[in-house]
Amino acid sequence: MSTTAPPSHPEFPMTRPTRSRCFPGLRPLLLILFLLGAAASAPAEGTRRSDRSAWERSIVTIEVARKQYDYYQPWAQGTRRAQKSGLVVGAREILTTADEMFDRTLVRIQKNGRGRWAVGEVSWVDYHANLALVTTSETNFWPGLKPAALGSAVASPDGNLQILRWREGNLEHRQAEFSQFSVREGQLSPINQAVLEVSSEIQGAGWSEPLVAGSRVVGLLVSQEGRNGYVMPASFIQSILEARRKGQYHGLGYFHFYWEPGKNPASLARLKLAGEPRGVIVIHVPDRPDGGEQVVKPDDILLNIDGFDLDMQGDYQDPEFGHLNLENLAVRRKWAGDALKIQLWRDGKPMEVSYRLPKFEYTNSLVPYAVHDKEPDYVIVGGLIFEPLTDSYLQSWGAEWKRNSPFRLNYYNNEEPTKERPALVLLSQVLPDPYNIGYQDQKFLVLDKLNGRKISRLTELQEALQQPTDGCHVLEFAPGDSIRRIVLGAGDVEREATARVLQHYSIPAAARIHN
């Protein structure tokens, strides 16, 4: 991935895609489009000068430099720099999205779209909600800035929506048109939440640009696909910030079960629910990752959650946004650990249960959803590189990684973790050395056992390496269409090979494992 322009010529990065990474090859094209867009940009007609001045005092530019890892060579790292917008929301408090804030090495902030950069500090970041607060101890940064007011409900957004950001010393105003409210996966987590969809000519957006209506902030732009922008509503942001201030927010929860709409009258009749079709049918209930009791069961018909009736599509009537998918009820002023009342239909009778929202943990799935603020773990044994299988690893295949990454590795995302196999360790590749001759072409293999011991973590691999079998390491891979078993020498020959590989391939260390 490329970096943005150096600080002396601040430019905004490319369009923030929705839950994906940029194709390096697309960047030049997007940059050209962006520059064309910049040439044509002009303040929107009808924006009063006084309004513009007010926003100039509330919107800042944030530059984030962060480490960027090469999961194929996990010891190597590059840097990436991104610019995004920030919104002053309180005393020495700048709100922005958490996007690009992970693995950060330097945060700088700039006001008025020009001039001196101040070194910023991230005082709070939450990847579930995709929000962060930034401050700076440089006292001369704050004079002239004024907190903006986050707007309240936007049940009927009017046509005067504007996307704002600093561009080359001027505050760019871009008209946006309201499209709809919907529920989508978060940008940094799979947790569904309400978003406001807008259409705009703005290019290269999706980097926390405020969407404003009149004098209030409607939300922050979190991603963009073509003309469509996706905005995190201000009310959602407010609710999180408020809960945080009260010490009530510990991350987002979600509904840990699968359901399908109750559109089919025959399905409802089979479950003895009379009357008009309504509610959703629970179809699959995996064990809770927190070990708690699952209070919903397959074939339950969920009729009401947290006081909201569910229609046969799985929607409820949100007081602020209108019809929304029920998944939003897990994050609508409810947080991980909170309980919701669910009215359901079970075995031909109504009943009510209290559903405690499990906290979303990135490591709870067999293939962790993402790794933030952590260098990639790895272990090298005589040139064989072992790594945990994560979505971050699979995302090395680019924006279309779900399509382009090895099918079998990607399919592990469809499998649930078990006590016997809570995670996966991968033989990622082999760096050729006489020690591993015959195995140089092996790659993308999930390790099942090493020296007879089941392996799910790199620490287990290291432990098993201490227990060679008859002077050898016997590696067994998960059954499939690739090799099942290889044997390597243990002891001095292994240690010498590892040392030789580290030197030959300029690798700083044979292992990196975080707890």
Added chain:
Amino acid sequence: MVKKLIVILMSAVWLAAGRAGEPEKSVIQIMVFVQPPSWETPWRSEPVRRQGGSGFVIKGKRVMTNAHVVSWAREILVRRYQDAHPYVAEVEYIGHDCDLAVLKVGDERFFENLPALEFGELPKVRSSVVTYGYPAGGEEISYTRGVVSRVEMEVFSHIGNRQLLTVQTDAAINPGNSGGPVIQEDHVVGVAFQGMPGLENTGFFIPPPVIEHFLADIANNHYDGFPYTGIRMAPLQNPAYRRRLKLPDNDLGARVDALLPIPSTCKVLKEDDVILRAGAFPVASDGTILYQGNRVSAGVAFQLVQAGESVPLQIWRDGQQQDVSLPVYPYSGDRATGYQHDALPRYYVYGGLVFTALSLDFMRTQGRAPGDPAHNELLYELYYHRLENPATARPEPVVLATILPDAVNANVANRGRALVNQINGLRIEKLEDVIRAFETNTNAFDVVGFLPNHSVECLDRVETAKANAGILKNYGVTKDRRL
């Protein structure tokens, strides 16, 4: 200048061919009208289309060609060299695994003055060959000269899941060349059959050992097919592994890494056996044998015998050398992972829901994009489940291919191309289970469960029973099942 060069080259080819006799007289132009089935709507067929190919006369008044030239043929017409008269031909034997077929022509006049071409030996690498055939781009016979580039096992794309010995040449092999003879010194040394996408000047032909195996197979008036042992062999070059197996460090022997559940093979071999010799061939540590001067996969040694015969093996097990005999047979357990050409797709229609067997042919039809969870589930079931967990793999996974819209299924949300998990509580192992699950249900509703995510669809059983005949009639489905 370029034109002149082409003329000179073509003349040279012509003169070379002419000097060597006139094999072109025995090269046949084949026109085929094919109608393959529709795998997504399995009760019907695709539109009839015309395709061209080549063939040549062999002993016994037969025409040899590729299986893919005549698969799903409704009519086969053959034409002699420089003769406008079309003769009707029929498939006498067809081997889809080796992509070979022989045709018979009812009209005896067809073979008048047509000498049968003789087969030669496996051509040497770097030797020249001439391909004869009727490729696209013209009506007359075409000749292309090339050099034998290499000899090795390749996937035969007609079936897709079998590898046999092939010869690679830089002679152009284009659509229409298929089935034509590759000639060297008046003898057929191959049957042109496939190219490789993305590689220029690369064509492949089927060499004499494969052709002779096919002809020997049909000598008893029945085609059995090439043996398939299910042995997954791995190189054994790492000294640590060789030491562990107490094997001499002599670069001999490849390891049995895994075995498919083929009883005849599993009775004789086990994992970590080392195959030192297969038939007459020592097996090198990279899993190859030296076959007629070519280093090729040891798999070739298992394909030189006929189905039901045995391959003598010298193996290394538990630190000792042993001699064993491995009986070999064709294998159909992975049939769904290859293209199928010899039987119409199986299906069952109930309440407008069209169920069919999951297959590579079905997956190749237009449908959901790769990456879609339901598509991934089908791919996993087709290719991986059987290998990873044979105990829970379904013998014939069933897919809801499509839905014929009707009031009785109007509220079914599933739009098809989904793996069927269970129906009315019965786990679906094969298409017959679908029928049994519906026909034995006495509850008020039929409940169909899918993977992934265990989604469920319901039908009113009584209403569905009433609607079945009307749905079939409405959509022109003459029979509700083909088993």
